[in-house]
Amino acid sequence: MAADKKFAGYICTGCGIGDRLDVKQLETVATREGKMAFCKQHEMLCSAEGVQMIRDDIEKGEATHIMIAACSRRAKMEAFHFPEVAMSRANLREGVIWLRPEGEEHQETTQEMADDYVRMACAEVKFMNVPQPSGEQGLTRSILVVGGGVTGMVSALEAAKAGYQVHLVCFESELGGPWKDLYKRVPFRAADVDVPNGNNVDLPQPEDPGVAELAEQVQAQDKIRVYLNAKITKTSGAPGRFSVDISTESGSTVTENIGAIVQATDFKPYDANQLPEFAYGKTPDVVTNFELEKLAKEANGGPIKRPSDGKEVKSVAFIQCAGQRSEKEGHLPYCSGFCCTESIKQALYFKAQNPDCDATVLFDDLRTPGAAGEDFYRAGQQARVTFAKAKANEVVQNGDRLTVKFRDLILDEDTEMECDLVVLATGQVPNSGPDPYAQLAVEEAESEEEKEAARKALEVAPPSILNLDYRQGTDLPHLKHGFTDSHFICFPYETRRTGIYAAGPVRRPMDMKQAMDDAVGATLKAIQAAENAARGAAALPRVGDLSYPRFRREGCTQCKRCTVECPFGAINEDEERYPQFNESRCRRCGTCMGACPVRVISFENYSVDTVGQQLKNVDIPDEFDEKPRILVLACENDAYPALDMAAQAGEELTPWARVIPVRCLGSVSLSWITDALNSGYDGIVLMGCRRDDDYQCHFVRGSKMAAERMSKVGDTLQSLNLEPERVALYEVAITDIKRAPQLINDMAETVDKIGMSPFKF
Amino acid sequence: MSNTQMIEKYRTHFLREVEANVEEGEWVKMCMQCGVCSGSCPLGKHWAHPPQEIFMMIRAGKREEVLTSDSMWMCTSCYNCIVRCPRELPITHIMHGLAHYAKRLGLVPENQPTAKFAQLFWDNLMKKGRVNELKLGLSLYFMNGFAEGVKTSLARRKLGMNMVKTGRMNPMEILGGHGVKDLSGFKKAIQKAQELEDARIAKQGA
Ligand code: SF4
Ligand code: SF4
Ligand code: SF4
Numbered sequence: 023m024a025a026d027k028k029f030a031g032y033i034c035t036g037c038g039i040g041d042r043l044d045v046k047q048l049e050t051v052a053t054r055e056g057k058m059a060f061c062k063q064h065e066m067l068c069s070a071e072g073v074q075m076i077r078d079d080i081e082k083g084e085a086t087h088i089m090i091a092a093c094s095r096r097a098k099m100e101a102f103h104f105p106e107v108a109m110s111r112a113n114l115r116e117g118v119i120w121l122r123p124e125g126e127e128h129q130e131t132t133q134e135m136a137d138d139y140v141r142m143a144c145a146e147v148k149f150m151n152v153p154q155p156s157g158e159q160g161l162t163r164s165i166l167v168v169g170g171g172v173t174g175m176v177s178a179l180e181a182a183k184a185g186y187q188v189h190l191v192c193f194e195s196e197l198g199g200p201w202k203d204l205y206k207r208v209p210f211r212a213a214d215v216d217v218p219n220g221n222n223v224d225l226p227q228p229e230d231p232g233v234a235e236l237a238e239q240v241q242a243q244d245k246i247r248v249y250l251n252a253k254i255t256k257t258s259g260a261p262g263r264f265s266v267d268i269s270t271e272s273g274s275t276v277t278e279n280i281g282a283i284v285q286a287t288d289f290k291p292y293d294a295n296q297l298p299e300f301a302y303g304k305t306p307d308v309v310t311n312f313e314l315e316k317l318a319k320e321a322n323g324g325p326i327k328r329p330s331d332g333k334e335v336k337s338v339a340f341i342q343c344a345g346q347r348s349e350k351e352g353h354l355p356y357c358s359g360f361c362c363t364e365s366i367k368q369a370l371y372f373k374a375q376n377p378d379c380d381a382t383v384l385f386d387d388l389r390t391p392g393a394a395g396e397d398f399y400r401a402g403q404q405a406r407v408t409f410a411k412a413k414a415n416e417v418v419q420n421g422d423r424l425t426v427k428f429r430d431l432i433l434d435e436d437t438e439m440e441c442d443l444v445v446l447a448t449g450q451v452p453n454s455g456p457d458p459y460a461q462l463a464v465e466e467a468e469s470e471e472e473k474e475a476a477r478k479a480l481e482v483a484p485p486s487i488l489n490l491d492y493r494q495g496t497d498l499p500h501l502k503h504g505f506t507d508s509h510f511i512c513f514p515y516e517t518r519r520t521g522i523y524a525a526g527p528v529r530r531p532m533d534m535k536q537a538m539d540d541a542v543g544a545t546l547k548a549i550q551a552a553e554n555a556a557r558g559a560a561a562l563p564r565v566g567d568l569s570y571p572r573f574r575r576e577g578c579t580q581c582k583r584c585t586v587e588c589p590f591g592a593i594n595e596d597e598e599r600y601p602q603f604n605e606s607r608c609r610r611c612g613t614c615m616g617a618c619p620v621r622v623i624s625f626e627n628y629s630v631d632t633v634g635q636q637l638k639n640v641d642i643p644d645e646f647d648e649k650p651r652i653l654v655l656a657c658e659n660d661a662y663p664a665l666d667m668a669a670q671a672g673e674e675l676t677p678w679a680r681v682i683p684v685r686c687l688g689s690v691s692l693s694w695i696t697d698a699l700n701s702g703y704d705g706i707v708l709m710g711c712r713r714d715d716d717y718q719c720h721f722v723r724g725s726k727m728a729a730e731r732m733s734k735v736g737d738t739l740q741s742l743n744l745e746p747e748r749v750a751l752y753e754v755a756i757t758d759i760k761r762a763p764q765l766i767n768d769m770a771e772t773v774d775k776i777g778m779s780p781f782k783f
Numbered sequence: 784m785s786n787t788q789m790i791e792k793y794r795t796h797f798l799r800e801v802e803a804n805v806e807e808g809e810w811v812k813m814c815m816q817c818g819v820c821s822g823s824c825p826l827g828k829h830w831a832h833p834p835q836e837i838f839m840m841i842r843a844g845k846r847e848e849v850l851t852s853d854s855m856w857m858c859t860s861c862y863n864c865i866v867r868c869p870r871e872l873p874i875t876h877i878m879h880g881l882a883h884y885a886k887r888l889g890l891v892p893e894n895q896p897t898a899k900f901a902q903l904f905w906d907n908l909m910k911k912g913r914v915n916e917l918k919l920g921l922s923l924y925f926m927n928g929f930a931e932g933v934k935t936s937l938a939r940r941k942l943g944m945n946m947v948k949t950g951r952m953n954p955m956e957i958l959g960g961h962g963v964k965d966l967s968g969f970k971k972a973i974q975k976a977q978e979l980e981d982a983r984i985a986k987q988g989a
Contacts (some may be wrong), residue, residue, distance in 0.1 A: 219871040221809045337794065380794045400870075403812050406795050408842050432816055432839045439793040563935055 029138075029147065030085035031058035032076055034067035034092035034114075042119040043136050048091060051137045055639075056144025058089060067092050068101040068646070087150065089143045091136075093296055094666045095683065107299045108150035108627060112136075113681075120669035121763065122677060123425040131649070131677035134641070142636040149631040153569035155558025156605035159262030163187060164282035165548050167265055168487060169453075171199020172534055175284035175528030176541035177237045177548075181284075182245035184549055186281075190240065190280050191268055197237040197248070199535055200450075205230040205318035205371070207328055208363045209394040210535050217397075225401035226394040228367045230251055231534075257283070258491035260592075260604040261521025262555025267489075281552030282521045284544050285498060285506065287487055288537070289450035289463055289527040292576055296352040297345050300446055301417040306330045307424060308417055308444045310344075311364050318371050325376045328443045331422070335376050339426045340365040341414040342385040344446035356503055358449030360387045360533035365447050366402040373405040382439065384412040386637075392535055417444050421679035450531045452505045456483035458495020462586065490519070494591035498522060502715055505530055511718055513562045515544040520590050520607045521551040555606040562609075563659060563720040564685070569612055569625040570605040577622035584614035584623060589723035590709065611721035612689025616728065621693060630691050633682055637694060640680050642702040645782050650678045650704035650773045654766055655690055658683040659720045661709035661754040664762040675763045676770035678704070683701045686710070692731060695749065696738055696740025702782035705769040708732065708751040709762065718755060725753070745776050791844040801841050804887075804984065806880030807873045814838040819866035820874050830854045834864060834874050837881070850890040855881040855895040887984075899926055911962030912969035917952055918960065 030054035035045050045063060054060040061248050062384050067090065079085040090102055091112035122132045165181040167174045172193025178190045195628070196202065209226035240246055249270050256267040264280035291312040294302040301308045306329035309317065317326055325334040346354045362385065369381035383402070388409065390399050399476060403409065407705040414428040420440065427438045460479055467473035486496040499518045501507035508529035509516045515523045523543030526537035551561055560567040573584075584601050585593045592607035593614060601614075615623040621630045633655075643649040656662040662683040668675070684690055687710030699708055710725035713720040719725035732751050739746055750769060754762050791797065801808040814835065821833030832840060832854040837838050858878040865875050882898070885891055891898045900923060907919045924939070925932030946952040963969050
């Protein structure tokens, strides 16, 4: 192979590069040290003419591996788009001249920085190859929708409309999910724009729920196959080639080929038996918001009657946030987000159907999301629903009536009221499967006790929904409170299992309208996943990347680090217990590569060598030159862009820094750290994304895995007799424009204090 | 607490009474309890119950407490609250409406200065069809008894003299003073207004 590689360098002299740097010297570095067969200059490389110059060389077969020394790799990506060759980029603009002050006294160190970046880019490209699609799967135009609620139905209809075959698995005997008992729904639209404030104006009112119509549409769509009373007994494969076993009503099992999956399993109503303080279970006249829908449906437009004696309700109290937004044992710590408007709607039932009925809503915060939100609140007020900011403490039976004791938070007093019926605004409990990390915990436990505790925790876990045949467990990982993680910060719907999308209340609490919108989004993502898989292209955030990890089987020690650490559960184990990569499940983060202790995992264009050779090719001046070198490994998603933006904003960076972007901090191999320390770097700064529950890591767990691994760097430093301050790991956000360069400058100061590394040759 | 009072808590009886009897009372239900009015009122911190609270009290069914309160009498008609209320409630008018309704029901707190002044103003006005400022001023000074009246008058002596000097006040007005040209016409107009108001109350209160 090596013989066919043709290396070519291109240096841009525009954007001030030619004025600030000795380009002749850069050219010499590229050809002499970097071993580029030739190196060309252009005064504006990204112009049509400059690009054409490169393209000509490629077409003539004179360049298969190109090194472009110009702006940041994040700039001019459309211009420098040569998918047919391997390409590296030396960041001279943002990385050097914009971060360094002008002036004679800085010239030497600035030029050295630029020389190094050219050396690094030349070294990198030498170890890069052009990635080819894996060809592991073709285009499978079918979507599996799991869950027969409104979310699932909308998802199925959307996929069908896009021409996809849909398999809709509904666990119950009819479609509708937790919404099927709805009498009416919260309106979807706001009042007309010209409706003013007023006390007698035209405001949105509860409307027909439309669930039955949706079910009819689903049944009538011949691209949708509905499985009622069905279960998924096994899901194996990967996007583009999932194989799903559906156990049907009749007891038989069908196996379907699926391109991508939408999990729309919605929510389960909160169990109000955990609310004895509100007399739930003690009297039938205390009902949940879910149960009230049934009462309203039974009343069928007539007066709603209370369950105990069938008396027409003359007064009703709604207790908001019942068992919600509370840290108490058995309560939900979060806001379910749908119950405020739900209570407004239900109070309006009484106003419309029960003559002279009073309805009082005891709320702490009234949260009315959605287009109709505030207008719907006004509709309730206009109908004389009494809204009282209050904290309900207790409901007691009082003859044939109920007394609600509460604190009025506006009037600031403990008080009470009487009514015929109490409605508890209870919340949504996500209908997720068991968390795979709870399953893995049993295996990963280090002591018998830990193992036992992990097993106990598993016992109360919900039954599996997807039954994934994945090394890392049967279902989608959770984030908080049992909700299926959907990377809500960067990529909504995107779960931690590629090609399986979460829609609706299974990923966060929401109302019906939001669930419907969610279903559309998730379905489009699922279709995109099926199509990406067919091309062998990655999903977010490395959209379109064709590279994927491969491992050298002979070198593998079966340590299982990669199969356990992959944030996306992409790697299975084959019969011989070797890792089995699934290209279309992979997001190309490189965490497996960083995890592998024997360094046998690599990508065509990203490997232990592409980075390792960069850091080795930096020129390390000897100790007495007093020119320290600081290696910065910066996450390409947040930290590296933050540094680029710092450059644009005119921030200054120490001339000792050499920054290498990495796909994710998770991809950082400990060997890079050891190599760097051994070759005389004076400090190392690692920059990744936030990694706790409110993580911002684009690869979810990459940053966390890196932090765990780096906790072991201490040993290396000790064995080399180096100060622990020489290696620092930081969480950096893309907005840390001042902080990111500052952290590196701080390291320069630290080095200044503790002295140079003794490992220079 | 009597049983009926208990049953009426957080019920709409009193709200409906207010809607029927108080000017702009139909707006009370639309208050969203943001408190902007209370925060905007220059005298708000001196009110026992600022407007937001009054509206909540109405909805909590606190009839006695609202109607006997002196809060709504504190309103100076500065209109700050109206300008700022996000729900555009005519708060100032509602405050005056509440005061007026309390007055009709004989529930005004004893010795409420604003209420007293309003009565003096009305009585003064009704005599001649125009306000006799000299007499109104004096009756105001003597509102709380003779001794205090003398004290206040002495304290404000200089102001009075200056007003006389600059022609702002005619001391002769103390002798009866002049009235509107058509006093009986004025009285008829007032009577007509009273009839209309009574009819409105009779109709709404029913
Ligand atoms: S939507 Fe309203 S009732 Fe429901 S939890 Fe949130 S604040 Fe409470
Ligand atoms: S760790 Fe990252 S790169 Fe490796 S298989 Fe998993 S998703 Fe792909
Ligand atoms: S400003 Fe308006 S809405 Fe807000 S508390 Fe006052 S009256 Fe109510």
